[in-house]
Amino acid sequence: xxxxxxxxxxxxxxxxxxxxxxxxxxxxxxxxxxxxxxxxxxxxxxxxxxxxxxxxxxxxxxxxxxxxxxxxxxxxxxxx
Numbered sequence: 001x002x003x004x005x006x007x008x009x010x011x012x013x014x015x016x017x018x019x020x021x022x023x024x025x026x027x028x029x030x031x032x033x034x035x036x037x038x039x040x041x042x043x044x045x046x047x048x049x050x051x052x053x054x055x056x057x058x059x060x061x062x063x064x065x066x067x068x069x070x071x072x073x074x075x076x077x078x079x080x
Contacts, residue, residue: 002053003030005040006062009047017043024053037065 004027005014012020013027021027030036033050040048052061 002027002051002055003033003036004028004051004053005030005036005045005048006051007047008049008064013051014045014048017045033063040065 002024004024006012007014007020010020012022013024015021015026015028030039033052036050039045049065050063052063054060
């Protein structure tokens with residue numbers, strides 16, 4: 001199984017930061033979906049979804065990513 005990041009709009013796969021590809025074999029392969037999510041957070045990459053690609057079977061599982069606002073580093077509100 002390959003864990004890939006796919007641009008939601010173009011359908012292209014992430015090859016490296018700022019570079020995408022149509023070929024899943026050239027795409028960056030992550031060890032787990034949590035590592036793919038962490039990579040997007042660290043690199044500040046938006047608009048991606050996770051694709052679990054199974055070579056033996058003839059299907060992929062697509063997992064959309066939604067940023068959870070609880071984990072944004074927002075400044076605390078100032079009291080007036």
